Amino acid sequence: MSYEFLALPPSRETELVVKAFFKITSAEGDVRKDFLLPDGLPSFFYLQSSQPIETIFGETGQPISLQNGFYVGYSNTLVEFMHAGMNIVGASIYPVYFKMIFDISPSEIINRFAPVRIEALQAVADLMNSERDTMTEIVNVFEQYVTQQLTNHPGNYDFETLYRKLIGPGGYTLGVEQLAESLGFSTRALNSWFKQHFGMSPKQFMKLVKFNQALKHIYERTADVKLSDIAHEVGYHDQSHFIRDFKSICGKTPKELLGTSNSLSNRFRLF
Structure with missing residues (x-):
């Protein structure tokens, strides 16, 4: 199974909040099974895939089908998923800041992916559909949103x-x-x-x-x-x-x- 994985460090303005920005690309093909491990970091990401991605948290979890769009997610167990190719951009956030940024408690998304709509991030969808390399621009959109949210919701x-x-x-x-x-x-x-x-x-x-x-x-x-x-x-x-x-x-x-x-x-x- 072949993946292209890219991790980018945050800027100085967001490094206390964001662990890393990431991009995951897997070419279209037969349905494949894979997994991710819990790292104690909630994430938000934009998913682009020609087919829904089936995900399961833990050994007894119920399958969750992910369509194209924005999601937030968090786990303390293994996450298995089935896919036939995907393109994902997102960021891993330190959990203590998550509620400040998204007004969602990590307890509301533990061991699940929840769809979200954030107007300030809609430009990411357009950039994902571009044929050029837009990762730097996507990270800029993410960082502007995070910085604005921190201004509106100071930390403790x-x-x-x-x-x-x-x-x-x-x-x-x-x-x-x-x-x-x-x-x-x-x-x-x-x-x-x-x-x-x-x-x-x-x-x-x-x-x-x-x-x-x-x-x-x-x-x-x-x-x-x-x-x-x-x-x-x-x-x-x-x-x-x-x-x-x-x-x-x-x-x-x-x-x-x-x-x-x-x-x-x-x-x-x-x-």
Whole structure:
């Protein structure tokens, strides 16, 4: 299966909000099956495809059919999809900013793709239909929208600081009580706040951060590094526990995942 994948860094004006802009292109052909892994980043994107794309979140999820248009989506599990060719442009957003930008809580789109219509972004559809390379222009449209939304909806410094701490080195080792105390919240209030801004509980989000830290080590490891070394590096004392947690998130063991080098998930690594 052949994909063209391009990731572009955001400008200085939007780098605190946008992890990366991306473009995914797959030529028309027979229907193919592939998957993406949860990276803790909600996204918005414009899809262009001659046939609907069937997507399924998790092992027991219901199929969701995506037609041409704009979508927002977010997952904490494996996303499988069937397609016969597609062209996608979009951006991965840090979750703490998502509601400010789209006025949609991540909890409303967890493990689903939801269609959206945003007038300020309609120029993207026209640019996608152009025969020339318009990615730079598309990113400019996206960035103008994000910048305007940030002007209209200023962020919360405490939330931003907490998020950076969570995704930083060793952030996944923080306990729920520690997080609550650092914000002056009760654990109940912290759980409510996390579900609103992260789409899941603190425990679930920390498990996802831990998964992506492990994933990064797995993809970057050298021949002399064992999976048990990676398990210990991300805080597991028991390798079997590490593998169970890993599989509970993505449906695959680390070894099984390494055998899927041609998948889109192997290219789409923005964690």
